[in-house]
Amino acid sequence: MKEAVIVGGSGYVGGELLRLLLRHPEIRVVQVTSDSQAGRPVGRSHPNLRRATDLTFVPLAERRPADLTFFATPHGESMGLVPPVLDAGGIAIDLSADFRLKDPSLYPTYYGRAHPRPDLLREAVYGLPELHREALRSARLIAVPGCIATASTLALAPVVRAGLSADRPVVIDAKSGSSASGRDAGPAGAHAERSNVMRAYAPTGHRHTAEIEQETGATVALSCHSVEPVRGVLATCHVSTSAPVPIRDLWRIYRSAYASEPFVRVVHENDGLYREPEPRLLTGTNYCDVGFASDDHLPRVVALGAIDNLVKGAAGNAVQSVNARCGWPETTALDALGLHPL
Amino acid sequence: MKEAVIVGGSGYVGGELLRLLLRHPEIRVVQVTSDSQAGRPVGRSHPNLRRATDLTFVPLAERRPADLTFFATPHGESMGLVPPVLDAGGIAIDLSADFRLKDPSLYPTYYGRAHPRPDLLREAVYGLPELHREALRSARLIAVPGCIATASTLALAPVVRAGLSADRPVVIDAKSGSSASGRDAGPAGAHAERSNVMRAYAPTGHRHTAEIEQETGATVALSCHSVEPVRGVLATCHVSTSAPVPIRDLWRIYRSAYASEPFVRVVHENDGLYREPEPRLLTGTNYCDVGFASDDHLPRVVALGAIDNLVKGAAGNAVQSVNARCGWPETTALDALGLHPL
Amino acid sequence: MKEAVIVGGSGYVGGELLRLLLRHPEIRVVQVTSDSQAGRPVGRSHPNLRRATDLTFVPLAERRPADLTFFATPHGESMGLVPPVLDAGGIAIDLSADFRLKDPSLYPTYYGRAHPRPDLLREAVYGLPELHREALRSARLIAVPGCIATASTLALAPVVRAGLSADRPVVIDAKSGSSASGRDAGPAGAHAERSNVMRAYAPTGHRHTAEIEQETGATVALSCHSVEPVRGVLATCHVSTSAPVPIRDLWRIYRSAYASEPFVRVVHENDGLYREPEPRLLTGTNYCDVGFASDDHLPRVVALGAIDNLVKGAAGNAVQSVNARCGWPETTALDALGLHPL
């Protein structure tokens, strides 16, 4: 049994971590920090956890060492908090962007500041078990991907790796739900302003561009949209190919890429209501459903990736990475089935 | 390990039963019937269960005897199907209304036909473990309550039992989500017609009136509304009292009623966003959250009950009842925590 | 042509006033005040009005006298601002609660402070033309009703006036959309927290109780709920009657009450999807649809009232009242038809 601390536990990602870890047979959460909520029961911030735990938030200053320290903090905060954890022999799992990019020069561009510890960028393992399973087994520092990056990378990687992509940027049009903006979404996140939107909140310039390019090797033109639901990300990846791609080739490519993955399902059906990956089916689960289409009109493949942004796009992916790290079955505490209808 | 058959498994309640039973350590689902979907994988109707099961639907005519036979059939169908199950020594769990009412004379009024087996009405145990736990332990036939009845009865029963209700009808104003209309909701259930509604679909005359009166002993004036979400029931029960009721008395009454119940939580907080029971926090779970308020203006108590209509309001309650029947911990296969936000 | 000023114009009610008045052939809006938005174009706060007006917000301190001064201010602010308007010979239309209640003793109870001008409470005319048309024709001060009060009063008044109500409180269970909480709804109004709710935000103690009792003469037990959509109020009024009420009597009562009303429609159909009043059909319009049902089970009438909370529940009702005051057709600037589907 390993002891875990969640730093920055009052937000949505922190809440999901707690939900998953409270049912994890090998992990015991011993502390959840939040300066703003210190002293209050965690169930006040996470009312779904009422009666499931007696934990109360503690101030960050009272944090104790643990086997596993999860950081569900805003970007920029874990940069300083992670090093002492590693120095003390702990394992750090960072759900912010602070250790995701290998190239330090990208931090000023995308996050507005130089990175203080390029050495740790080199050491950090990008927490996507489908791509970095081996490295995760001995990682001290796990950098859990962003939600749009996760859906995009898992959808796109097989196509790029198969050499299908022509020498042109891949256009990724991402749609995400409101919980992706976090608990403090401000005026733009008020229900009366955020409901029913199809909002191009980042038609260019989204930070996850760098992650996707790093992990897939493709050049990426990413545009991000907010749509209605509370949870979910759908990444629609438009890949120009040098020649038309038969659909059976896509089947083969995706099946071979993900045949043994516990959380990636290849979805491409000929009929029914759910022929393509659909995020709402994945709510609360750690699945990433990937799918594809081949265009008759132009040499083009459309690759689709769907996830729950708070689970496979954050907390669940973190738990899966820790499971890989600690030698437990990757599905431990992650075997929930989706809900339908929802 | 007991074997189970689900009759009428292509609807939403059947899908939830399957979702729960696939994770039940003591039950193995051996058949799911659906005449309309016979031969197709169950994942086609329940896309959330992709990869989780290899079952395909079988026609009703091919149903085999089993230890446990669940009926997720439209009202009127299980009346004829249950008796042979019992005759063969099986346990029948009926999620339709066919065996819920003790008084046969109510069937013509509320369901438009005489009941063919009044003897089985007497024998059937109403599947609400909070009220009928002892009888469930030896039941052959379990009649699982309707969703609005479950939320209303659990909210109301403690107040009525405490003798607080003046000699007047209790007004219950129920709100429910779209999945309560089932998979074949027709034109009124089309997204463009059903979205954003506050629809008084049964301002009077709702069938669950009879169940609630039977189970609580109160006279009930029930009005039912459709509101936006896909899942959830909130029952707001307006109880006239003979004198003002101090809030501490309500606390005492509810706490003592439900102190040892695994799935009923008493929710009444002084601040925060979730001061009262809220169905969306319970999505996918078997909880019923109950709450209350006492009016300063008039002698009146407002009792609130919230559930997920497909879980505690149907499939989860059925599983809990079966757990009670079979001597397993009632929480078996029902320990999911809710999701927040959703 | 009359000149109008809107005080407190950056909120939702202010925006609706502006939307309606910009199309009013007899009124010219000369100023819109907002201290927080002073100097910015009104289209920034009300993006639906882009290109429709060149107005910019001015600070309250720069307000000029006008024929008509509309107050779309938070409760408590117009108390002090209205008297100088009247003294200067203007007409004040107050959309806050500050002048709605005739009985000054209710202000401490419901609004936490004594009212400084009981004389003006006596003079103010409650801005519901259906009940106070004659008085409005010469009003100096119009107190526009609250949204829940409007829907409830128009639904309930005919039944009470007809003497059908037994000597018992009327239970009103109201449902309202998120715009009713205003633009600054705080954390409880964040999309991820407010979506999909069935939230009993005021099971007892809602302020509009006093308005409805004042206007109908009934004793009222009011419970208020938040449901999904952005706009709309549905008031379900449960009226105990001394004897069963034939449905034809209800038809007669409602038809005679509202036969000549331009904005009240009696809706009670035998089939179709919209048999009862449904707020979403009324979005953007000044209609109040009222309906009814008679219970077979108990002597009870259910009266239903539906409105758009920002139009008939606020800005539209204000414009209708001003039309009555100024002798213009009441439908002036209010003839929009609803949208379907929505």
Next chain:
Amino acid sequence: MKEAVIVGGSGYVGGELLRLLLRHPEIRVVQVTSDSQAGRPVGRSHPNLRRATDLTFVPLAERRPADLTFFATPHGESMGLVPPVLDAGGIAIDLSADFRLKDPSLYPTYYGRAHPRPDLLREAVYGLPELHREALRSARLIAVPGCIATASTLALAPVVRAGLSADRPVVIDAKSGSSASGRDAGPAGAHAERSNVMRAYAPTGHRHTAEIEQETGATVALSCHSVEPVRGVLATCHVSTSAPVPIRDLWRIYRSAYASEPFVRVVHENDGLYREPEPRLLTGTNYCDVGFASDDHLPRVVALGAIDNLVKGAAGNAVQSVNARCGWPETTALDALGLHPL
């Protein structure tokens, strides 16, 4: 005053036509046909029009000649119905796809049948006044564009016309609301299945590809998604450019393209919640808001077009085209302002 007939008036587009034409000062609707609803009041299908009209549906066979005949029929039906209208000297306005494409060879590809009247394809004027105003002034047959084509074409045309597009396909990622599927959306359109989706219903192969290519001259890779709201289309057009495009150039291009257009607004703000075109602001209006972004990362322009699919995407565009045809101000009956919030 011209007389109008609406053929196929029981669907959503027919309902919107009726809503707009009932307020048109120069047009009188004399008949609305619907075989399935013949004999019933139009308010039964379009409950928003209750009390606004006494029209009842008539069977198609009873249609009479009129000055203006609008076809709101399923694809394939007006092909045969339009010619006699023209022969009788009437003006036909077709809201289906039957006369939109100039190249007859595209009909077998996209609509599965040869076109019987290629001569009328040549004659028909594509009903987008922004591109074909002059031709509309003398048109006998107006082919009103599809909703996704309208939003895409208006967003894209200025960029293409300015020669900015590199010699590569334009990727268009379109999002649309549920009313775009029409009143008979089938099982996929049930509320419990359609809510909260991000559904790639046509990742390739969408029919509007042909319209957009015809009207813009660009090669188009179109992918279409269903998202939550009932109304609205957002077209995100990803245009590869040969060099980075300064934002001031885009401002100039769009402003000069649309400076004198009554219904196209260029939206590109530096702050606020509505920096880019947002369909929900346009609900019920005939506006198309267009916007743009220029990528720093790659030579790329993102062009955005937002509309209400039933208004500017169908019925409103038809009315605007008729206004142009008949020499009335184009804004006649189309001056509604949007609603906010919604």
